[in-house]
Amino acid sequence: MKAFAELLDRLAYTPSRNDKLRLLADYFASTPDPDRGYALAALTDGLFFRLPLRRILSDLLVPRVDPVLFDLSRDYVGDTAETIALIWPAKAPGQEPPRLTTVVKTLQSALAMEVPGLLANWLDHLDATSRWALIKLLTGALRVGISARLAKTALAEWSGKPLSEVEEVWHCVEPPYRELFAWLTDKGPRPEVGARAAFKPLMLSHQIEDKEFALIDAKDFVAEWKWDGIRVQAVHQGGERRLFSRTGDDISGAFPDVVETIPEGVVLDGELLVMRNGEVAPFNDLQKRLGRKTVTPAMLKSHPAHIRLYDILFEGCDDLRTLPFIERRARLEAWHAAKAPPRTDVSGIIDFTSINDLEALWAGARETGIEGLMLKRRDSPYIAGRPKGHWFKWKRAPLTLDAVLMYAQRGSGKRSSYYSDYTFGAWRNGDGGEPELVPVGKSYFGFTDEELRELDRWVRNHTVDSFGPVRQVEPKLVFEVAFDSVHRSTRHKSGVAMRFPRIHRIRWDKPASEADRLETLTAMIVE
């Protein structure tokens, strides 16, 4: 438990992705089976303990901690689970602290009535960090900034195996992943993917660069709309139906409405959208259904899901991935015409004879649900990863707003000495009619290192107040902020939320009074 707790503790405080990868790799290298396998499961949301943990813990605390002292401590610490971990009265050493494996296996077979006693005994013999980790493990919310994708990347980098292979076998191995670790350490064969509904790593595109337009010959490429949802893979093989995200996370639980319509014997690639009456709803609507394990009947009705298909990877026993794109496309169309599964359609192909045709379309693309254009080589096989020269994405031009810098916050990790996170606002009329700024967004990227140094200096020289790591600055500096779209939001004072805001340009020259008003931003909302 101690090594796992140390890992979680370091990860929770480590902002840099590369540093996290190194901490994970060190842990996998130095921890034996099956502990490392259970840790991997915990990090990738693969362990569930259905325990009334809150009640168990509060019952356990009653005879152990004075309630007045607990409340004072809870107020100071600010987090109940952390307070319990810190305040738990430690027993004199004697009994060995439990291993992670012991905790997981014991709980998996324990009766509900045995759990409080087991938990109390473990907490008695763990140090404060391990108690914190144990409680986090049992709540099922580690919140240490590790996605399943990052954990898989760490496995790939540590072992030297390609990430796409790790992702492919991922859904065919189970905690504590002995088979997987045996393969990763060259002590066993690659786990059998078999006929089960396994994830096949996706083919991804590159953002097209200006100089590459000249290389696009209309006769070699087809164009498609890039829909504004999330890329998914829908699988129905070996009697199992699954819906995977772009990174191979199983999201079937949240989208039963589309999962149940996938016909047998197929692996499809498409865009997951929310559609109402044949119209693509804003991304915000899809967001409401993402990130949860299940979905309510009301949500299924109000936010119906749909897959717009781009590609087909398997049909029956045929692996189509080596075929040229246009042949796969023909198979996809024929298959869809024959099966006509509800809640799906095939994304249309756009006719074009020259790049200029496309440019006009691209420039006019402001319709809801369109994120830009895709250009695909007619002869591209389906290659896992992001192969060069096959698929290009051409995102539509971003929206922009001139906003005024209001607050700056210290960054983390390598940026911790810089004020690098910026909150900016737009003008509106205050209650008395006088102009006031209201925050409309926050961003910490889009500028160069040199610009960061200048911004940091500017913030320090124009501070009017500070609150912990945050400084309020004089409302004098204008940012041209670029963003993909803007939506209504009840969580923000301004009533709007930007998607992907980034600092496009720093307008050192522009007077703050000439920055944009909130109405300019609300006019860009897609309803």
Next chain:
Amino acid sequence: MRPERFDSWLTVDAKGLYCRPGGFHIDPYGGAKRAVITHGHSDHARPGHEHVLATAVTLAVMKTRLGAVATRGTQAVKYGEKLQIGEVTVTLVPAGHVLGSAQVLIEWKGARVVVSGDYKRSADPTCPRFELLPCHLFITEATFALPVFQHGNAHEEVAKLLKSRAQFPERAHVVGVYNLGKCQRLIAVLREAGYERPIYLHGALQECCSLYETFGVRLGPLKPATGTARDEMKGEIVLAPPTAIADRWSRRLPEPVTAFASGWMRIRARARQQGIELPLVISDHADWNELTATIAETGAGEVWVTHGREDALLHHIQSTGRKGRALALIGREDDDQ
């Protein structure tokens, strides 16, 4: 004034805690006639008193930091030496907080009062260990007076620092430390853990380290952090005041891992708020268990709480059948930086 009525002869005035039959203040604000100083931290050792009585180390620290220690005269006292001041007998006894730190024992007409100053019970290679004094009234600090504060073992925290150094050999590790006490203790614990490389110091830390060495505390090879090439600092341990670790000063270091050695680091929100990547729970103050155990062991029937989180400690004192009182002394929030 009656000896058993402590508040009749120990009072709080605008300068702080005052002993009437002795005619002196303890750790007062500036301008006291006679001041007994427990230790050299700036919230206890203030400038401008006429007469100052303290250990030789504390006087030396005050001289280094303040220039002039007192306007009329100073008196250095050895631990355990009994001094008659007015009607009372005063004895300074090790408090285990920093080098030179003392508890103040005041005896008057059979009553024994101990002012703890700041103290800790756990081991510290740089200063003499806390000595327990039985007394009738114990006036205690309460910096970490919540049961969530249990400081643990400094060696385990140093092991975390050394492990991180091995994991990230291309980065410097910059550790925020308070300039008097924490800095030297961390160095000494690193040496006990077998770390023999030079330790790099921010300029503000050098004076106190030299002072410790003058008083016989061996710290091993130390180097100034400024003036060393960036590449040479890879893998090195650098100590700096807390204000410098995540500010412009630290930009001279190669991709520093930001650490902070403080009792506050036990609380995640505090570490995160300051952007700390490697919190090290090392404190020179008593934690909750030490505070409550010490109160019990002194046998005091009455306990006064000076600065810190007095609510929780008073609750504990009263629920264990003792008389408790909060002394409202201002200006002592949140030390142990």
